[in-house]
Amino acid sequence: MNEVLLIYATALLLAWPLGRYLAETFSPTSGMVDRIFTPVEGVIYRILGVQPESPMNWKQYGKAILKLHVIIALVALIILMQQGRLPLNPDDIGGMSWDLALHTVASFITNTNQQHYSGQAQLSYFGHMFAIVSMQVITPAAGLAALVAILRTAFLLRKEPELTADGSISVGNFYADLVRSITRLMLPLAFITALLLAWQGVPNTFEGAQTANTLDSTVELTEQRIPVGPVAPMVAIKQIGTNGGGWYGPNSSVPLENPTPVSNYIQTVSIVLIPMALVFMAGYLTGQRRLAISIFGVMLTMSVVLAGINIWSENQPNAAFGGLTADGPNLEGKEVRFGATATALWGSFTTQTSNGSVNGMHDSFNPLGGGTELMDMFINATFGGVGVGLVNFLLFLLLAVFLGSLMVGRSPELLGRALEAKEIKLVSIALLIQPLLILGLTALTVAIPGLAANSNPGFHGLSQVLYEYTSAFANNGSGFEGLGDDTVWWNVSCAVALILGRFIPILAPLAAAAHLAGKRVAPTTSGTLNIATPTFALLTLGVIVMFALLSFFPVLVLGPVAEYLTLAG
């Protein structure tokens, strides 16, 4: 229990100042740090050939996001399919199949890092560093940029909206937001984290796989190849950027990727650090500090409740041991060195933040524990992925504002700006696409024989398929492994869920924010809805929980709940 409190407390204490620093980073005048970073950024802008000061409207901003991702995706696709012919490949790993490369690229440009391959065996060092790690740095920065654009457009109340050259509403400059996110946040923080992890013993080398002699020479195997590489920096960026994709297939359960209790503590904190900090940043950046605190409260409540159930569930014995005298926590698929509590907490954090790294096997969690992780990903706004988690939250906030305003007798307005059919349409699209893709693809996969290729029948089999698409749509990346998921169907269908699950929930709110910014701002009176109160926080919480439950209650009942009830009965 103490470790849980310690991790929450550390994350909170670090997130506050980090959020403050980030708010400064994205403010026009940012003082001292400018002197360090501005020259470096100037070089990058010149290389990219962009004007960081020129304002963009939401369409230009959105196009810039898409353009960047398409270019990176094409380059990465070529690298992954051709890595056999490229340098930095001491272990002679061959190119990927087209569909696996497509899925991998889709997965990494969406900050998901869902892996249908095993890193150490199917990726060269070149592929890791240039295709994977660069996307792990850029994609969270792009998510953060989108968040900053939405916040400054819809939540920062200016006297007059800022306009672009052609007179449309400006949402900021994507390249400036992106580059600042990378130079001032991702790289420095990843550097510090990598140093800490290397100190704890995570490998950091360009040498090829190491050979070891086994101690027990009575088995036929006398020699073991242990893959190593520049693991520490990748693990650092995978954690802080809510990426999740590790060097090794089993991710942070491997002793080389996560060697000690201290490294486990560092990594657990680093999963939630930036997502938490962004809520504070939102408060400082927009001046809506009470609102930010209220949002933080709702997120923390969801986090603690769902993590609490998960931890409780994993501390129950595995049903397979029912009737045995020795009961204890469910340690199947868990590292004994971490134990049930630390693994469950990690499992909750990684699904709440759309990180997806694991230090245990989610597939082996007790049914209700696995169910809370699905719930985390359905909500996908409990701190959430870098940038996009808070954006998702803001979508629910808009819905709550709509209902709340009506209930106080006013036409809906967010901070004084009217929420009308256009904004509600955009919010609806972003919300609708979630059940459409998750439930639709899961239904297709289980309905057509041979597609699922899962290791379990029945309730758990349904959960496995559901988890995979949920993870893809939520841009999480973790899995209920046990699926033979390197097939054309899985690769392509997941790629669809990944890409739509990433860009629609970014672009629709961005458009809504720009529409809102052009509207008259009604003054705040005692008759207008105050969105920084505990009552409104409760309404938002209700909207989020109701939305997730109403969409997914039936499938949760047939998956984890049925499994739990059947095993319990």
Added chain:
Amino acid sequence: MKHERKQLKLLDAGTLTRLAGESVRRLDPRLLIRNPVMFVVGVGTLVTLWLAGADMLAGRPWGFDLAITLILLFTVLFANAAEALAEARGRAQAESLRSTRKGLIARRITENGEEEVSADALRIGDRVRVMAGELIPADGEIIEGAASINESAVTGESAPVLREAGTDNSGVVAGTKLLSDSVVIEVGVEPGNSLLDRMIALVESASRQKTPNEIALTVLLSALTIIFLIVVVTLLPFAGFVGVETTVPVLVALLVCLIPTTIGGLLPAIGIAGMDRAMRANVIAKSGKAVEVAGNIDTLLLDKTGTITQGDRHATDFIAIGNVKADALRDAALLASLADPTPEGKSIVSLARDRGASVTADDAARSVGFSAKTRLSGIDLPEGCRIRKGAPDAIRRFVTDNDGHYPDEVTSQVDRVARGGATPLVVAENDRVLGVVPLADIIKPDIKARFKQLHAMGVRTVMITGDNPLTAAAIAAEAGVDDYIAEATPEDKLEYIRREQAEGKLVAMMGDGTNDAPALAQADLGLAMNSGTQAAKEASNMVDLDSDPTKLLKVVEIGKQLLVTRGALTTFSLANDVAKYFAILPAIFVAGIPAMQTLNIMQLNTPASAVLAAVIFNALVIPALIPFALRGVRLRPSSADNLLQRNLLIYGLGGLLLPFPAIKLIDMGLGLFI
């Protein structure tokens, strides 16, 4: 005296029959598709009907399918009935207003004299002559003459009102009766486009335009419907994968329970009822949007006279100056007011009598009436004593013209009276000022509490008055308004509205005169008095038939109530779904997964009865809430925070909990039959 207007009885057999017929007629898919939520229920009904028929032909049990079909059909019918009922009430209201103007004959003035035509043939700009005892054939404006008119057919108020050409009270409404004189009226509207015609269009669903908020809510409800469609359709393969058999009628039942049928079914009725409530308050809105906007008003511009204070001022004291005896002032004021027909004059007489004055005017005395030039009134007594009363500056002129002295003490008393919120009236005799009579505004007894409520609801009230700033400030403070515009000109009002709007506020004002028209047009909500000029009525988006200045307050309440009702029922509708899941899901799965019995927390009898109970609850909740939709939720004036807390508790938590016992009760009832 108000005479009762015919009201539509809800539970009269004839009305119910008509309502039933109307509900069935609205099953027409072309009408149904206007409401996406109910359209889905309609399609579901056809699907289950088809399956029931197929089962019947194949000799399988079909009772359950048919039961579901019937309940779904009633769900749609109930929603149709809600809309039809709201429409019928609104239309009855409008028809009773319009009935007075059927078959009217007009005497149109042409170049060759006058001709009699049907009122329907009148066009904008036509001039008609109306004589005493005739009905006015069309909405318009008096351009010649003045007359007293009985408007009881429209307002229910039988006391005659005065309408006069060239004043701010020149507007007339078709169907009202000219009691005296003869006037020439210029027709202001095309046939079929009168205020009432437009109002009727607002309550008829066929021609009704959805308001902006209604459209946004419909988008949200449609999205939710699509989501539940996905949830239910995908449940079929999911259940199949885990080896549970499901039947389509049960899934259709689940779908209908989940989609927001309660709010979807009642939404049109809520909108129409909002119009209807406005009409019951004798306010005719030109668009549904106007009523919706009323809920968002931030600033109310209210005329002092008639809204905040009673129309008349009353004398409250006699303040003698210098060594003048109080009794002398009292008697002089009384004499000067004897012939004064205004309420102010009468109040001076009665105050003086109350204080023991017994003087009467000599027969030879000559009373001097008020004239715009002198701005004085009074009396000339036979012995050469001339007594005058009037505004301070007019008296100053009078006294100095008579070579008298206007003491500083008068000025200071005048200021003191003005600061106290009263209008100072100065009384003089020849060259001597006798004293000051304060004429106090009587603030309406209930208005202060009203402003307090509005203040709590976040609405700023601004008093418009012709009074000087001192008086205005005092009255404003006493009445509790937030701001005032003293010595207000129409330009001042316009300027004030623009300034408020520049701060993002929505402003409402009431006006009657032609010179109010620009301000009425500029205001986000302009409410014209029916007695007002055609220009004022054209420029505003609502017209108050009663010409009652307090009506703005009522309109704001109606707007807020409309929005709260929508929000409350949406929340209620969505919160209901939790219980329905707990009723239906175990029922679907328990046959294949016995452990699901644990989720049957309501302990419903059988799967079939559980599903039926949920669908019946879902259907019954619509008629149960019809009165609520028509009447609107009760709006307690309080801050937004309190309102949200209250409504969240009642409709959110209530909506979550209520269905559990209700479904259980229906299930127990069903247990008696199956």
